[in-house]
Amino acid sequence: MSEPIIRVRNVSKTFQMGGGFGQKESFEALRGISFDLHAGKTLALVGESGCGKSTVARLITKVHDVTSGEITFKGNNIDQIQSGQALREYRSNVQMVFQDPFGSLNPAHTIAHHLARPIKIHNDVAGDAQLLHRQQELLDMVELNADCLKKFPHQLSGGQRQRINLARALGVGAEMILADEPTSMLDVSIRLGVLNLMQRMKSEMGIGFLYITHDLATAHYIAEETAVMYRGQIVEWGNTRDILTNPQHPYTKLLISAVPDPDLPFSDVIRESSQYSQDAESTRLLSGRLQPDVNQVSENHFVRDWESAA
Ligand SMILES: Nc1ncnc2c1ncn2[C@@H]1O[C@H](COP(=O)(O)OP(=O)(O)O)[C@@H](O)[C@H]1O
Ligand SMILES: [Mg+2]
Structure with a gap:
C-alpha cells in the first residue's frame, strides 16, 4: 500500500x-x-x-x-x-x-x-x-x-x-x-x-x-478497515469484513450483538453472539483493562488480549 x-x-x-x-x-x-x-x-x-x-x-x-x-x-x-x-x-x-x-x-x-x-x-x-x-x-x-x-x-x-x-x-x-x-x-x-x-x-x-x-x-x-475502540484502547482492528464476520474480542461481539438489522452481511454472527448483550457488564469489565499483548488472527486482522472471566 x-x-x-x-x-x-x-x-x-x-x-x-x-x-x-x-x-x-x-x-x-x-x-x-x-x-x-x-x-x-x-x-x-x-x-x-x-x-x-x-x-x-x-x-x-x-x-x-x-x-x-x-x-x-x-x-x-x-x-x-x-x-x-x-x-x-x-x-x-x-x-x-x-x-x-x-x-x-x-x-x-x-x-x-x-x-x-x-x-x-x-x-x-x-x-x-x-x-x-x-x-x-x-x-x-x-x-x-x-x-x-x-x-x-x-x-x-x-x-x-x-x-x-x-x-x-x-x-x-x-x-x-x-x-x-x-x-x-x-x-x-x-x-x-x-x-x-x-x-x-x-x-x-x-x-x-x-x-x-x-x-x-x-x-x-x-x-475498508475498522478499528474497534473501548476505554481508550483499540481492542480489535483490520479488514472490516473480517471484523464483522469473524469477531474475536468479546467487546466487538457485544457491539455486533447490539446491531438490530438481520439483513446485514454479518447476521449469522448476530444470532450467535446474542448471549453477549446479556453479559454486557462483565464484558465491559474484562475489556477495559490495559492489555499490551496482541494476537494476529489473519493477514489484516488483529485482536488485543483480554482477561477471561475466572
Ligand atoms: N478536555 C477534556 N478534559 C477532560 N476530560 C476530557 C476532555 N475531553 C474528553 N474528555 C474525556 O475523555 C473521554 C473520551 O471523550 P471523547 O473522546 O469525547 O469520547 P467519544 O468521542 O468516544 O464519545 C470522556 O470520558 C471525556 O469525558
Ligand atoms: Mg465524540
Whole structure:
C-alpha cells in the first residue's frame, strides 16, 4: 500500500483536571492508540460514547497535544507545526466534519457565503464569475443543486447541510477528512445517501476518511478497515469484513450483538453472539483493562488480549 497520509503511533492522552484545594485528578482518555490513514481509503473508528473517539480526532487536528506517542502527517511529526500559517495549512489538508451539520454553519449567511470562504482561502479566484463557477462545481461534487447557493442553512435538510460541510472541506483542498459521527443526527432514511457520497469522494477524488461512529453496522458501507475502540484502547482492528464476520474480542461481539438489522452481511454472527448483550457488564469489565499483548488472527486482522472471566 501507499505511504499513509496520517500515521498515529502509540498515542496516549491524559487529561489533567483541576480538583479543588490544589488537588489534581487525571484521566487517561487514550491508551496506546495506533493506526494509519491512507489516501482514497476509509478507516472506521468504532466504539460507544466516551471511549475516546473524538479525542483521537482532536489530537490529529492539534486541538490538544498528545501526552505520549507520535502523530505524523506525510512523514512529519505534527508537533513541529508551530506557526499560525503552518497550522492553517495543515488544517486545510486535514479537515473535520462534525455530527451536528447545523452547528458549523452560520444561520445568518447564505450557502454561497459558506462556500466562498474556503474557495478564497484555497484558490486564486479572479472575479465573481470564477467564484460562482467554483461554488457550482463544489455543489455538483456533493450532489446538490445550484439553487442552494442563495438559501440559508435552515432552508436545507440535515442531509443537505452535511453535504455543504463536505463541500467546504473539498473547497479548502482537504486530502483527509475526519468525519466525527457525520450521520448520527440525520434521519435514518438519508444517512445512506451521505455515506454513499463519502464513498464517492473517496473513490473518485481520492479523499481519505477517518469515519468515527458508534454504529458498527454502518462501517461496512464505507470503510475498508475498522478499528474497534473501548476505554481508550483499540481492542480489535483490520479488514472490516473480517471484523464483522469473524469477531474475536468479546467487546466487538457485544457491539455486533447490539446491531438490530438481520439483513446485514454479518447476521449469522448476530444470532450467535446474542448471549453477549446479556453479559454486557462483565464484558465491559474484562475489556477495559490495559492489555499490551496482541494476537494476529489473519493477514489484516488483529485482536488485543483480554482477561477471561475466572
Ligand atoms: N478536555 C477534556 N478534559 C477532560 N476530560 C476530557 C476532555 N475531553 C474528553 N474528555 C474525556 O475523555 C473521554 C473520551 O471523550 P471523547 O473522546 O469525547 O469520547 P467519544 O468521542 O468516544 O464519545 C470522556 O470520558 C471525556 O469525558
Ligand atoms: Mg465524540
